[in-house]
Amino acid sequence: MRKLCENLRTAMEKAGLQSGMTISFHHHLRNGDYVLNMVLEAAAEMGLRDLTVNASSVFDCHAPLVDHIKNGVVTGLEANYISAAVGKAISEGVLAKPVIFRSHGTRPSDIMTGRSHIDVAFVAAPTSDTMGNCSGKYGPSACGSLGYAFADAQCADKVVIVTDNLVDYPLTDASITENYVDFVVKVDAIGDPRGIVSGTTRMPKDPIALKIADYAAQAIDASGLLKEGFSFQTGAGGASLAVADYVKRIMLERKIQGSFALGGITGYMVDMLEAGCFKAIQDVQCFDLRAVQSIRENSKHMEITAAQYASPTAKSTAASNLDVVVLGATQIDTDFNVNVHTDSNGYIIGGSGGHTDVAEEAKLTVIVAPLSRARMSIVVDKVLTVSTLGKSVDLLVTQYGIAVNPGRPELAEALKAAHLPVKDIRDLRKMAVEINGPANPSIHLTDRVVGNVLGRNSQIQDVIYAVK
């Protein structure tokens, strides 16, 4: 019982947490996570200052982070994704140092190669035994996979497991194991599992999204990859899910059995597994509670670590075995560069997550996006932020047609042969300008850098400027 601490503050003290250190968090509880806030509140009470928060993602529920930044408790932030509430404050310059944005693959790579050092990792664990063998599959706050937390647990100097479901030793189906764990704390609740579903996982009814999805599915089919052994990732956005639905119909109709589905996993992917479309799911993160149930009960639904998912320094990854990925974009430019970090006004509203990783690795990367959203052009001359390099992107599918990366002429031919509406991306841009006007007049950026976007080589790929 020697690892059990009375409360979070005791664990933080025993872990030797001091001002100036780097603390880390994973985001499997997404917008339902309580742990990041709890730790920062305790840190503030302890009088700690100048902490760097390295979180795999930051959600709106983490808005109190902004106050801790204002108070000097937190002076550094590293994340793969920062949603709008905290993103707005960052874009407005609340943090003196630029945020470091990594991807879901680069983060574990940097941690495991020692490039990114973590002093104390906090792992929100839906179930843990008294020695820190823990799992996301069980307990009242079950979130499924703990994929993003493995590198932190393996490499941080000190590891604190925070759980609301403490069980007897040994937990037999543990994900992170006791040999990596220093301390265990029981709290009332680590999060609200309803927050795991962050509103991005509903099938759309909107006819534009459905048209894009139909085109995308036909393009995937035309690429020749949709055959026995097919592997597939989609995001949790509406259009992505609709693509999955069309792909599923084709697979069932032709009795195609794919190899694996990858990703952040939704119930739609679970349906495809159960319908026999895939032999397996490789799951680094569950996007909804149906996925959580599946990873607990179905042995074909595998938990993978973030390094296994997409680390650029791993010897191979699930991503490197992937045929097709369908991804979104807040902007895409005529060089096929994709922005998922900032909105059309320049505000931080996201981040790469696994976007740049899987785009680079998959045989076919399909961006699905409407030509414009709320009178803002999605297809632009130059993206505000290069999240994913254009060379990693093969197709842009809009409701007005499909643009093929000029580096893939054989793909363009295949799509034309399938009578799909292949368009030059510059023509799609022209169309967007005709509809929305030439540019967005409301962008007012300063020359102050508030974010460094690292590429898969861990070097700065682009910067994000403060908004006026």
Added chain:
Amino acid sequence: MRKLCENLRTAMEKAGLQSGMTISFHHHLRNGDYVLNMVLEAAAEMGLRDLTVNASSVFDCHAPLVDHIKNGVVTGLEANYISAAVGKAISEGVLAKPVIFRSHGTRPSDIMTGRSHIDVAFVAAPTSDTMGNCSGKYGPSACGSLGYAFADAQCADKVVIVTDNLVDYPLTDASITENYVDFVVKVDAIGDPRGIVSGTTRMPKDPIALKIADYAAQAIDASGLLKEGFSFQTGAGGASLAVADYVKRIMLERKIQGSFALGGITGYMVDMLEAGCFKAIQDVQCFDLRAVQSIRENSKHMEITAAQYASPTAKSTAASNLDVVVLGATQIDTDFNVNVHTDSNGYIIGGSGGHTDVAEEAKLTVIVAPLSRARMSIVVDKVLTVSTLGKSVDLLVTQYGIAVNPGRPELAEALKAAHLPVKDIRDLRKMAVEINGPANPSIHLTDRVVGNVLGRNSQIQDVIYAVK
């Protein structure tokens, strides 16, 4: 399919294997392993010289290693256990450099902390997919746990999976995962699974062993540890198994449910799990095919890594949670130091395995041994090799009585209160001298060191001398 190599030699060439490098092996196929010999044969054909072999254990089936040493292909050997065939050659001085003996816990610790570097790890995998996700649980050569191979796979510069059961990607119940694997080779057979049972796992009928076992079980009971939540490890030796049988009877009679059984796991431990004596098994190595079947089919039978088992630099281990371990000895001296490396003639016939790890960590360490074997005293004035320090040993149980470490007076009192025949270890020694004579006249050791036995702190704890 880019990791698949046509044959072992191709994999070795692609891995950049060169003279002077260190190659590693695990021993889950025990005396049935083919892979170590195959690799060394290929290395000899390639003209490589001056290799260091770091094997978790070396068995009699590895006798061809001696020829490779004689030919200069191998000039360094590191192992946790070396059985008699190769041990004899080492003791007779075939290797110029001393063998480095570690324990099952210290080996992964040294690998993971960088103290022990592996250039190319060869993992004998009973099942692997084309990208190197692999498991010991499935396939014609199934050996169960791959516990000892994890540190090698995680830390070696290059990792080669050698399998005789290649399956489609992704293997859903993988132990070692693709992110650590460079190359995969399919061979006809990686071993003979019948060799997994190495003759050490039969319940004894000999009345001396049964008497020792009865005393040991009573002593465990008298210690007060045999209660709800009890955890237990025994070796695979006959007397150890007999102790397990007595302990099982007590547990069933009193309806005690223990926490976990640990170790190298035999079918007897599986019986105890299935009878409800334990909630779980933590298995770093399967000693027989019943254990292999159980780890495949029973979710309460956990595979653990060698680091999880007993690494001295892990934050905690299964061993550090252990109540009672029953272990053997080739010699034990009046300071309770135990020798499991050399026989009474000084020849290498084993090694610590997990002996010193678990002895140090468990709350109660029980050595079971007859007073003499084949007219050789087991209880001696000074062991030839200190495998396990006397301070880690609590009880010596012989057929003539039980000696209690003087550092545990309260334990001696508890045993006396239970009317057990508590003896001073010096009196047991006297009795051994009366029976067998004062010393073993056939020991003829030189002053040349052929083995360095590292302790759990990775420092030299003792040395082994060449036999004349």
